[in-house]
Amino acid sequence: MLMCIIAGGNIDLSVGSVVALVGALAGVLIVNLKLNIYLSILICLLVGLLLGAWQAFWIAYMRIPPFIVTLAGMLTFRGLAWSTLDGKTISPFPMEFTRFFNSYIPASGGATLTVSIIVGAVICAMFVVMQLVTRASKAKKGYQVDAVPWLVAKLVLIPAVVMWVFWLLGQDKGIPVILILLAVVVLVYNYFTSNTVPGRYLYAMGGNEKAARLSGVNTKRIQFFAYTNMGFLASVAALVCVSRFNSAAPSAGTNYEMDAIAACYIGGASAFGGVGKVGGAVIGAIFMGVLNNGMSILGIDQNWQRTVKGLVLLAAVIFDVMSKNRKQSA
Template sequence: MRAELSKGQTGWSLGRLFKGNIRQYGMFIALLLIMLLFQILTDGILLKPINITNLILQNSYILILAIGMLLVIITGHIDLSVGSVAAFVGAMSAIMIVEWQMHFVPAMLLSLLMGALIGAWQGFWVAYVRIPSFIVTLAGMLLFRGLTLIVLEGQSISGYPRAFQKMSAGFIPDIPGDYGFHMVTLLAGVAVSLILIFFEWKGRMTQQRYGFDVLPLPLFIGKLAILLVIINLFTYVLASYAGIPNILVMLFLLIVIYTFFMRKTIMGRHIYALGGNEKAAALSGVKTKKMTFWVFVNMGVLAALAGLVFAARLGAATPKAGVNFELDAIAACFIGGASATGGVGTVIGAIVGGLVMGVMNNGMSLVGLGIDWQQGIKGLVLLLAVAFDLYNKNKTA
């Protein structure tokens, strides 16, 4: 009898776990299936260490933009200007670093400040003047694309110092010696695994202490085992090539910081409340205008950071930089489970959505599909993701 009860509880918990997190789990499964599909279609090229590293480097700036765009979408807004802002800030960084011979560290800080001011400019019109974000950021897209062409005079500027370029193209140094693998990367995988085990177990104990429902121990161990296998397999693949890219460390820190911010802070809760129902949030004491303003400031800073990362990877500032970045960032958020009506979405989901887009782009290129087919397939995936979101919302209503 006890065994039957335990089995029934396990099945019920597993079903409830999946239904409660269907957006994120669905995207994780979709990502794994897409990777498996292209691994087969490319005869094993997709998951080779060098290609995995290239995937990280190629999609780093889109993932940075997706984190900022997620907050904007959660509040019920949109930002169409991020690609143009990234291009403009990249152009200004080239002028400061290459033409004015400014050291790249203060130039980067000034570039981030410039992004914050641009975000404040757009946030003011959206939050306080109440002009729809679509219109404000569409105007910003045109404005900053034009300014990029003006400051660059239609030409590319190259000659960034090697130290600046390492931000996007460099790797974490290894322990001296010939080991056959990048040892620091393998040790990092073990360290992250131990930290994950500690926090997962601590969280489980806290939930039990306060009487919350938790996963049955077998399911908890199974979930943790899968995560540990993925982490260590990933670090093993990176260690087989050149190790951990510098940009991956930056992305990891951004993911941790923004996940903590959205889950554990009052401002994060207010952002969700604002997107869920602005009037109810205002009546509950949320300063909705101020919150919207700072979300756009944050988006401006991350757009500037993405512009710096792209310029560092390319080794130059170009007039065509940032084209369609906004579309990829928006698609990453929606594919990752953000709701088109606001109030729903997670940082991890946006990252997974960005990886889905990146793997599809990379896989289709390796297979030999033309850009026309790639754009069409990406459009269908985005449409299906939003339709899936609306279906789930109507089903649970």
């Protein structure tokens, strides 16, 4: 969702419906037809990619507004999910499939705490080295760098939080495989948006599409990629959901797009495009997760939960708009 927002302030309303449709397909292939698990996963990912490409074509090359295309996709894909499952829920999935997303590292044994602490220490060491190397590189090129007190605080507090989290994981079942998958996705897309030419094109297009096009950027291809990628990641989310819920239901993924959009804006993405970071979106997603779980634990009514999330999203966008207006007036 962040890449769609960066590329021009656009959103994708079909995410939850893609999750439902791909999840329904996974249920039919794996549970009903008992197709090979690896082949089923590949088919589901390809279908998600095609769904994203279908919408991307109309948005990027036919110049139909993304809101209209993805709204149509939201209705169409949800209807296909209900038709595919005939309104029923398929379960359970075989253990060979669910272990991909529900297992832990280490899988068994008494070394859970030790392994978790070692992994946490390695991550902290890599973080510290990367921060120091990046700062040295910026300073050498004459770029502005963080003040030393802020750098020290960051190098102390963040590793402390990471070690605390991995200690808690070690006290429980170990490191969830889904956490590793999430970390890989975050690192890959953070590198793509920050250190590659196509990634920088996304920001250029979001900042000023006409200027980017006149500078030689193929804006249609960039927008096509953003929405095709959206379909692919939604299919990955679908596989995770059906595995963790151990069922495929036509109602799966309801309001997922709202949480994704809110996470991006809360994490610092601009409603006008061209601004936003993967790390900020992750922080926004964590905030939304804490908000959802916290209100559920407190027993707050679902209607009030929607009200609170709506107000939080509105507040994040208002803050972004006011900040932009203040900068323009200055």
